[in-house]
Amino acid sequence: MDLVFKVGDSAVYPGRGVAVVKKIEEKDVGGKKKRFYVLQVVDNNNVVTIMVPMENANVVGLRGVIGAKEVKQVYDILRDRTIKIDQTTWNRRYREYMEKIKTGSVYEIAAVLRNLFLLRLNKDLSYGERNMLNQAKQLLVKEISLAKSTKEEEIEQEIQTIFAS
Numbered sequence: 001m002d003l004v005f006k007v008g009d010s011a012v013y014p015g016r017g018v019a020v021v022k023k024i025e026e027k028d029v030g031g032k033k034k035r036f037y038v039l040q041v042v043d044n045n046n047v048v049t050i051m052v053p054m055e056n057a058n059v060v061g062l063r064g065v066i067g068a069k070e071v072k073q074v075y076d077i078l079r080d081r082t083i084k085i086d087q088t089t090w091n092r093r094y095r096e097y098m099e100k101i102k103t104g105s106v107y108e109i110a111a112v113l114r115n116l117f118l119l120r121l122n123k124d125l126s127y128g129e130r131n132m133l134n135q136a137k138q139l140l141v142k143e144i145s146l147a148k149s150t151k152e153e154e155i156e157q158e159i160q161t162i163f164a165s
Helices: 054-060 068-079 090-103 106-122 127-148 152-164
Strands: 010-013 017-029 032-043 046-053
Touching: 010 032, 017 046, 017 127, 032 054, 046 054, 068 106, 068 127, 068 152, 090 106, 090 127, 106 127, 127 152
Parallel strands: none
Antiparallel strands: 010 017, 017 032, 032 046
16 A cells, blocks of 8 residues: 655654655656655754655655554553563663664554563663663654644653553
8 A cells, every 4th residue: 555645744754753744856866757755853853854755655664643543552552561571681672672663663662662661660771771761752752642633741641640550
């Protein structure tokens, strides 16, 4: 299934999070005309521009923002405490979790956030793991706030409430 975004649409770019389609541009690549989505991601007040060939949008993992049904599933993942946290070394866990974040799957990102939160209850997280926890949280907060048309602060509070229970 080909994704079709219009200028002004929100999309999710794996590992970067929510982006806005700023324009659709045509460029000459190897003697052929190709159309690109020009995406703009605002990440910690840094504006990042990403060009994605329209024909490869699915391949790179570009997707639409989740809906209300998916938000409920994400919250269910965050609430799940039956999961066993693998007691591997922090660097192996870091690589594994980074791969999950890079998929762009909101469910994988939620699982990473939950796992790091649960791990933090029993031991100190490494510097890299703390950064990853914050990254996973920010990716989820931005997307869920867009999905629910709610302020990011409210979503952060909802996630804090889930983890407090």
